[in-house]
Amino acid sequence: MITIRDIAKRAGVSASTASRALNNNSRISEATIKKVKKIADEMGYLPDYNAKNLTNGEANAVGVVFPVGSETASNPFFINILSGINSELVKRQYSLSVAIANTDEALLENVRSMVVQGKIKRFILLYSKFNDAISEFLRENKLRFVVIGQPTSSNDFYVDNNNVEAGITATDFLLKKLHVKFPIFVESSNDWTYEQQRYQGFKKISNESLVDFDNVQVSSDNVEEIEKFIFEHPQIDGIVATDDFRGLRFLNYFKKIYPKKSLSIVGFNKSFPASLVQDNFHSIDVFPDQMGIKTVILLFSDRENQEINIKKHLIVSHKISDEIGF
Amino acid sequence: MITIRDIAKRAGVSASTASRALNNNSRISEATIKKVKKIADEMGYLPDYNAKNLTNGEANAVGVVFPVGSETASNPFFINILSGINSELVKRQYSLSVAIANTDEALLENVRSMVVQGKIKRFILLYSKFNDAISEFLRENKLRFVVIGQPTSSNDFYVDNNNVEAGITATDFLLKKLHVKFPIFVESSNDWTYEQQRYQGFKKISNESLVDFDNVQVSSDNVEEIEKFIFEHPQIDGIVATDDFRGLRFLNYFKKIYPKKSLSIVGFNKSFPASLVQDNFHSIDVFPDQMGIKTVILLFSDRENQEINIKKHLIVSHKISDEIGF
DNA sequence: CTGTTAGCGCCTTCAT
DNA sequence: ATGAAGGCGCTAACAG
Numbered sequence: 001m002i003t004i005r006d007i008a009k010r011a012g013v014s015a016s017t018a019s020r021a022l023n024n025n026s027r028i029s030e031a032t033i034k035k036v037k038k039i040a041d042e043m044g045y046l047p048d049y050n051a052k053n054l055t056n057g058e059a060n061a062v063g064v065v066f067p068v069g070s071e072t073a074s075n076p077f078f079i080n081i082l083s084g085i086n087s088e089l090v091k092r093q094y095s096l097s098v099a100i101a102n103t104d105e106a107l108l109e110n111v112r113s114m115v116v117q118g119k120i121k122r123f124i125l126l127y128s129k130f131n132d133a134i135s136e137f138l139r140e141n142k143l144r145f146v147v148i149g150q151p152t153s154s155n156d157f158y159v160d161n162n163n164v165e166a167g168i169t170a171t172d173f174l175l176k177k178l179h180v181k182f183p184i185f186v187e188s189s190n191d192w193t194y195e196q197q198r199y200q201g202f203k204k205i206s207n208e209s210l211v212d213f214d215n216v217q218v219s220s221d222n223v224e225e226i227e228k229f230i231f232e233h234p235q236i237d238g239i240v241a242t243d244d245f246r247g248l249r250f251l252n253y254f255k256k257i258y259p260k261k262s263l264s265i266v267g268f269n270k271s272f273p274a275s276l277v278q279d280n281f282h283s284i285d286v287f288p289d290q291m292g293i294k295t296v297i298l299l300f301s302d303r304e305n306q307e308i309n310i311k312k313h314l315i316v317s318h319k320i321s322d323e324i325g326f
Numbered sequence: 327m328i329t330i331r332d333i334a335k336r337a338g339v340s341a342s343t344a345s346r347a348l349n350n351n352s353r354i355s356e357a358t359i360k361k362v363k364k365i366a367d368e369m370g371y372l373p374d375y376n377a378k379n380l381t382n383g384e385a386n387a388v389g390v391v392f393p394v395g396s397e398t399a400s401n402p403f404f405i406n407i408l409s410g411i412n413s414e415l416v417k418r419q420y421s422l423s424v425a426i427a428n429t430d431e432a433l434l435e436n437v438r439s440m441v442v443q444g445k446i447k448r449f450i451l452l453y454s455k456f457n458d459a460i461s462e463f464l465r466e467n468k469l470r471f472v473v474i475g476q477p478t479s480s481n482d483f484y485v486d487n488n489n490v491e492a493g494i495t496a497t498d499f500l501l502k503k504l505h506v507k508f509p510i511f512v513e514s515s516n517d518w519t520y521e522q523q524r525y526q527g528f529k530k531i532s533n534e535s536l537v538d539f540d541n542v543q544v545s546s547d548n549v550e551e552i553e554k555f556i557f558e559h560p561q562i563d564g565i566v567a568t569d570d571f572r573g574l575r576f577l578n579y580f581k582k583i584y585p586k587k588s589l590s591i592v593g594f595n596k597s598f599p600a601s602l603v604q605d606n607f608h609s610i611d612v613f614p615d616q617m618g619i620k621t622v623i624l625l626f627s628d629r630e631n632q633e634i635n636i637k638k639h640l641i642v643s644h645k646i647s648d649e650i651g652f
Numbered sequence: 653c654t655g656t657t658a659g660c661g662c663c664t665t666c667a668t
Numbered sequence: 669a670t671g672a673a674g675g676c677g678c679t680a681a682c683a684g
Contacts, residue, residue: 655682
C-alpha cells in the first residue's frame with residue numbers, strides 16, 4: 001500500500017506538507033501543491049479511509065435509514081432513491097451505510113452504533129413520521145439529516161415532491177385529457193401526508209371544473225365497504241389513486257361489479273409495465289432517483305453550495321406519462 | 327469519549343491487557359477478563375470502529391452490490407434481502423455498505439474503492455451473471471463473497487432457492503389442487519437460470535401427470551406474439567409464471583381475448599395484495615429475508631460455523647401460499 | 653498471564 | 669511556506 005509518506009519522499013517534502021498539499025491547504029504554495037498532486041497521481045495514491053476517519057473523528061459515510069415494517073418498504077422505488085443517493089456520494093468520496101431493522105428499538109440501536117462507534121455524522125431518513133425516536137436522537141446529537149417526505153418538525157431538512165401540484169396534474173389530466181365526468185380519489189387508510197396533499201390538488205381541480213367527485217379508502221381490510229361504495233356510485237368513470245397498486249386494486253373491484261364498464265386511471269410511481277393493465281392507465285413519475293440526488297445535495301449544503309445553504313428543503317418535479325413501464 | 331485506556335486505568339491493568347480481555351484473548355485469565363468486561367460495561371465503553379479498522383487493516387463492513395440496471399432492481403424483494411442481511415450483520419458488529427451504480431464501470435469503481443480505500447474484505451452480490459467484472463475483481467484479490475442466485479463459477483459461494491423444486495411445487499399445486507388440465511409456463515425472454523430451473527420442474531410434473539402443456543415468453547416487446555399464442559391456445563386454464571407481475575400481465579392479455587374465461591395462476595414472490603386480482607391467484611414465497619440471513623452465515627462461515635465451513639452454498643426453502651399480500 | 657513499546661496512516665499544532 | 673513531533677484509539681510483537 002502506498003502512503004502519504006511515499007509521495008512525500010518522492011516529492012522531496014515532508015509528510016505534513018504532502019498531506020496539506022493533497023487537502024489544498026492555503027498555506028502551501030501552488031507550485032508544491034501541483035507537484036505533490038502530480039506525484040500522488042502517478043503513484044496511484046489513494047487515501048486510507050479508516051486512517052482519515054480516525055484522525056478526523058468523522059466517517060466518510062452517510063447513514064441511510066429505512067422505515068420499519070415492510071408495508072412501506074416493499075416499494076420498489078427505494079432502490080432508485082438509493083441509486084440517486086450513491087451517485088452523489090461517490091463524487092464526494094463518501095460511502096452509503098444502511099440502517100434497516102424490524103423494530104423501532106433495533107433500528108435506533110443500529111443508528112446509535114453508527115454514530116457512536118462509526119462516527120457517522122450525516123443521515124438520510126427514507127421516511128418521515130411523528131414522534132420518531134431516530135429523528136429525536138439525531139437532533140439531540142446535533143447531527144445533520146435530511147428526510148424524504150414532509151418533515152414533522154419545522155427545523156428539519158427535507159426533500160419532497162410538490163404533492164398538491166401533483167394531485168392537480170393528475171386530476172387535470174383525468175378531466176381534461178381523458179374527459180372524465182365523475183372522478184374518485186383513491187387513497188389508503190393511513191392518512192399519509194402526501195395523500196392528503198394529493199387530495200387537496202384533486203379537490204381543487206374537481207371543484208373548479210364543477211364536476212361531481214368523491215373519495216374512498218382502499219385497504220385490505222375493508223373490502224365490503226369498497227364494494228358497497230362502488231355499488232352506490234355506478235357513475236364513476238375515472239380515478240386518481242395515490243399509488244399504482246391501489247389504483248389497480250380499485251379497478252379490479254370495479255370490474256368485478258361492472259365487468260362491461262371501463263375506467264380511466266391516474267396513479268403514481270410508474271410501478272407497472274404499460275402492458276400490465278388493459279384500461280386507460282396512466283401514472284405520475286415522481287423521479288425517486290432525483291430525490292436521492294437532491295437529498296445528498298441538501299445534506300452537504302453546509303459545506304458546499306452557498307445559495308442552497310439557506311434553504312431547508314428541495315422540491316423534485318413530477319411528470320405524468322402515458323407509457324408506464326419498469 | 328471513553329477509550330480502552332480509561333477502562334485499563336480503572337481496572338488497574340495496562341491498555342493491552344484491557345484490549346486482549348475485551349477480545350477474549352486466551353492468554354488472559356478468566357478473572358481479569360471478567361473484571362475488565364464488567365468495568366467496560368459499567369463505563370459504557372464502545373470501541374471506535376475506525377481505530378479498530380485501522381489497526382486491523384480490515385473494515386467491519388460488508389459490501390452489498392446491486393445489479394446494474396433497474397430492470398432487475400425494481401424487484402421489491404431486494405429490501406427484504408437487505409433486512410435479512412443486516413439483522414445478521416449487527417450481531418457481528420458489522421455494518422452494511424452499499425454499492426449501486428448505473429454502469430458496470432461505475433459499479434466496479436465503487437467496489438474497488440471499498441476494497442482499496444475502505445478495506446472491506448467481504449461482499450455480497452445481489453445478482454449473478456457470467457463474465458462479471460466485479461466477481462473477477464473479488465476473486466483476483468482473494469476476497470470472500472457470496473452471490474445470491476446460481477453461481478457462474480463452481481468455486482463461488484452462493485445462496486439460492488431450489489428452483490426446480492419450486493417449479494414442481496407450483497405445478498403440482500396447479501394440477502392437483504386447482505385441477506388445471508392445460509397449463510402454460512410463462513417466463514421472461516431473458517432466459518434467467520432460475521426460470522430454466524423452474525421450467526424443468528414444471529415440465530417434469532406436467533409429463534408425469536400426462537397433461538398437455540406449453541410455454542411462452544412474456545415481455546414488453548412481443549405483445550403480438552403473446553396474443554397470437556393465446557388465440558391459438560384457447561384451452562389454457564392455468565399458468566405457472568416465473569414472477570407475479572408476468573403472471574398478471576399474461577392474465578390481462580388472456581382476459582382481453584377471452585373475457586369470460588378464467589385462469590388459475592401460480593406466480594412467485596408474493597408481490598401483490600391478495601385483493602389485487604380477481605382470479606385464482608397464488609404465489610410462491612421464496613423468503614428473501616431468509617436468503618439475506620443465510621448469505622451472511624455463509625459469508626462468515628470461515629470464522630464461525632465449522633459444520634457449514636465445508637459447504638459452498640446454502641438453500642432457502644420456499645412455500646406456496648393462498649393468501650398473497652404485502 | 654501481563655506490561656512495555658511501537659506502529660497502523662493521517663492530520664495538526666507548534667515551531668522555524 | 670514548510671518540517672518535526674505528537675496523537676487519534678486500538679492491537680500486536682516482544683519481553684518478562
